[in-house]
Amino acid sequence: MLAIPEVPRLTHPPRLLFLYGSLRKRSYSRLLAEEAARIVTDLGAEVRIFDPTDLPLCDAVPADHPKVVELRALSEWSEGQVWSSPEKHGTITGIIKNQIDWIPLNVGAVRPTQGRTLAVMQVSGGSQSFNAVNALRILGRWMRMFTIPNQSSVAKAYEQFEEDGRMKDSSYRDRLVDVMEELFKFTILLRDHREFLNDRHSERRELSAQLAAEAARKATE
Numbered sequence: 001m002l003a004i005p006e007v008p009r010l011t012h013p014p015r016l017l018f019l020y021g022s023l024r025k026r027s028y029s030r031l032l033a034e035e036a037a038r039i040v041t042d043l044g045a046e047v048r049i050f051d052p053t054d055l056p057l058c059d060a061v062p063a064d065h066p067k068v069v070e071l072r073a074l075s076e077w078s079e080g081q082v083w084s085s086p087e088k089h090g091t092i093t094g095i096i097k098n099q100i101d102w103i104p105l106n107v108g109a110v111r112p113t114q115g116r117t118l119a120v121m122q123v124s125g126g127s128q129s130f131n132a133v134n135a136l137r138i139l140g141r142w143m144r145m146f147t148i149p150n151q152s153s154v155a156k157a158y159e160q161f162e163e164d165g166r167m168k169d170s171s172y173r174d175r176l177v178d179v180m181e182e183l184f185k186f187t188i189l190l191r192d193h194r195e196f197l198n199d200r201h202s203e204r205r206e207l208s209a210q211l212a213a214e215a216a217r218k219a220t221e
């Protein structure tokens, strides 16, 4: 039987990385991410927001570019993430996708996204839609993250923020608080067991085959 291992409970504030998908000066996907970051900081999380300005297109430069190094280090640091994208032409923007494309699934034993929690959010110019959050959920699965059930989709986002960038009091903001509370809870529940959750039969099998091949090669040297 698979037993949950006894591991010490982590007690530091949950570490959450926020990504957003626009370079506009007044970007509502950024304002939504910033509002969510304030909410979850009040709940007790430690937050970092990555600025995608000047992040080159994926593979256009070597991976030692400072913005790429910064993004990968933040992803590795994180225990949970929030991805906030505009809906454009019925899906996520290239700007959010480019950030995710720069994050490898694994580099040796380092897995910058696997086993982390994820909350997905979108802003739209039109009526309420779920195309971008649905696309982000697919990406979350691809990056082997635990995407929480609740999500935020803000319609007519240009009506939902004050001049100073704070979100107006509304049912959208109430939903945002719900999403951040849920992310906080899932993150503290799951982070202690990341190794257990990432441990897979197929990968153990692959590793033992590699070790056996290596041993056989050494024996013939």
Ligand SMILES: Cc1cc2nc3c(=O)[nH]c(=O)nc-3n(C[C@H](O)[C@H](O)[C@H](O)COP(=O)(O)O)c2cc1C
Pocket (backbone or CB within 6 Å): 021, 022, 023, 024, 026, 027, 028, 029, 030, 086, 087, 088, 089, 090, 091, 123, 124, 125, 126, 127, 129, 157, 158
């Ligand atoms: C090229 C383009 C395509 C868009 N496509 C959609 C769309 O498919 N659905 C929608 O509701 N809004 C659409 N919008 C509106 C954007 O979602 C809205 O302007 C949003 O606030 C942009 O995000 P940002 O404020 O973070 O830059 C589109 C806007 C542009 C410029």
